[in-house]
Amino acid sequence: MKISLTQKYNVPGPRYTSYPTVPYWNETGFTTEKWIESFQKAFTESNSQSGISLYIHLPFCESMCTFCGCNKRITKNHSVEETYIKALIKEWSLYCRLLPEKPIIKEIHLGGGTPTFFSKNNLEHLINGIFSFANKAENYEFSFEGHPNNTTYEQLKKLYDLGFRRVSFGVQDYADKVQKAIHRIQPFHNVAKVTFWAKEIGYTSIGHDIIFGLPFQTVDDVIDTIEKTNSLKPDRLAFYSYAHVPWIKGNGQRGFDEENLPKDVEKRKLYEIGKQLLSKNGYDEIGMDHFALESDSLHKAAQSKKLHRNFMGYSASKTQLMIGLGVSSISDSWYSFAQNTKDLEDYYQLLEWDKLPVVKGHILDDEDLIIRKHILNLTCEFETSWSNEELYFEELPSVLSDLKEIENDQLIVIEGDKIKITEAGKPFVRNICMAFDLHLKRKSPETNLFSMTV
CATH class of the missing domain: 3.80.30.20 (tm_1862 like domain)
Structure with missing residues (x-):
């Protein structure tokens, strides 16, 4: 039975009020x-x-x-x-x-x-x-x-x-x-x-x-x-x-x-x-x-x-x-x-x-600061770009590879050095940000940390 995009992408994920979370x-x-x-x-x-x-x-x-x-x-x-x-x-x-x-x-x-x-x-x-x-x-x-x-x-x-x-x-x-x-x-x-x-x-x-x-x-x-x-x-x-x-x-x-x-x-x-x-x-x-x-x-x-x-x-x-x-x-x-x-x-005692x-x-390192900018772009503008070399990071090709399925589902458009979230993709912004979240990707949580993304 074919599952819906909601069922497919409804996973635990951060709300990205910060990066790293x-x-x-x-x-x-x-x-x-x-x-x-x-x-x-x-x-x-x-x-x-x-x-x-x-x-x-x-x-x-x-x-x-x-x-x-x-x-x-x-x-x-x-x-x-x-x-x-x-x-x-x-x-x-x-x-x-x-x-x-x-x-x-x-x-x-x-x-x-x-x-x-x-x-x-x-x-x-x-x-x-x-x-x-x-x-x-x-x-x-x-x-x-x-x-x-x-x-x-x-x-x-x-x-x-x-x-x-x-x-x-x-x-x-x-x-x-x-x-x-x-x-x-x-x-x-x-x-x-x-x-x-x-x-x-x-x-x-x-x-x-x-x-x-x-x-x-x-x-x-x-x-x-x-x-x-x-x-x-x-x-x-x-x-x-x-x-x-x-x-x-x-x-x-x-x-x-x-x-x-x-x-x-x-x-x-x-x-x-x-x-x-x-x-x-x-x-x-x-x-x-x-x-x-x-x-x-x-x-x-x-x-x-x-x-x-x-x-x-x-x-x-x-x-x-x-x-x-x-x-x-x-x-x-x-x-x-x-x-x-x-x-x-x-609090009172201190x-x-x-x-x-x-x-x-x-304390954010250089990589954190770059990823933070991308996630802010995605959550505030529904797009991000690495045309400026200062926003390029070593693991970007891996991130783009992980985003391929999301692109195939028409939730984003990747053109050259830019990603744009489609109208259909707006409910899934958290999922798209998760592809950039290197901390999350390197160490998946072993216990409940986040609410569901949808």
Whole structure:
């Protein structure tokens, strides 16, 4: 029996928010001292030109969503806010002590967890604390993630007054049975309310996050969710494939049975239907999993080939240095990655000792940097080339040989020194990147590491 392309290519694979991916970091060759040297080099190269980015992880949530694989701490005790904000500002001050001049911040993204778990006053305290050591770039872009159930008008207004113009709201799906399965009860009117508030206040880019492949989810559910979403007309959408990774400790993804999840062709159909509806409603596909209206900055960045991808997802602008603050955050100097401890108590203790809470990382070698550029090209532009000899690497002929079958399936076109992903190939970007992933090819994982690619 002939199998479909979805069945053929639906294998475990990375999401490529970095290269090398975290499981393949060479931790033995990494030290905090090397990281400091690396981010200082990147800061010198980028601060005066484009500025730097901050990712700030706010881990607290009032309840567990069973689709989520993020680092979080479940609590209804809001007294934890002030202690955590104080720690974030302390961590930022430790970084600033190591810099030769005042940093210029181009991007801030508040992720989580649930950033809107924090009161407007504590969010203001955080941002003011950051800028007691830094200046804003002229064309800065500040964004945050909001939970529709607990985002207040006052929070939105306060963050707007602090310079935030982009907000993304987690929607996932509107079907009652799906929301119950993922423990995310969230009525449509809550999402509508915060979306209208954000528009009224003046946010210029409002995003909604939707997931396909959730337990009990049907085609009718996806259609209903996207129709409701279109009625609110957010500027951009993330339309993610549900990443089922129940082996990750504490992610809460064992709240439903495997048989309740749409599989292979059934799951791919949810994506195809969703994509058709989004296209019909004026949303163009921008990179992996993302769609945007022509008026949105992400769409404009994609058209001008300035789209960038990092641990924060897709960005309309690129900075060489991104510093991650908070428990589990990952920093990126382009030359290296560094990750903070995932344990909240260890995070506090290290800061108490005046130490950066970095516990692991990876120093990229020349080969890593070349492959990283190719994977960024594929995920941001749906094409890559080695016409510039600096992007040629020794194992390229082997990579092209591995891509032959993908080319035969008409998912890519290889012409001379260029690869272009076809429209049919866009759902399989992760598979195409895997052909370039030399770390993955040299050492296949012996245990579960990645979610399925489709």
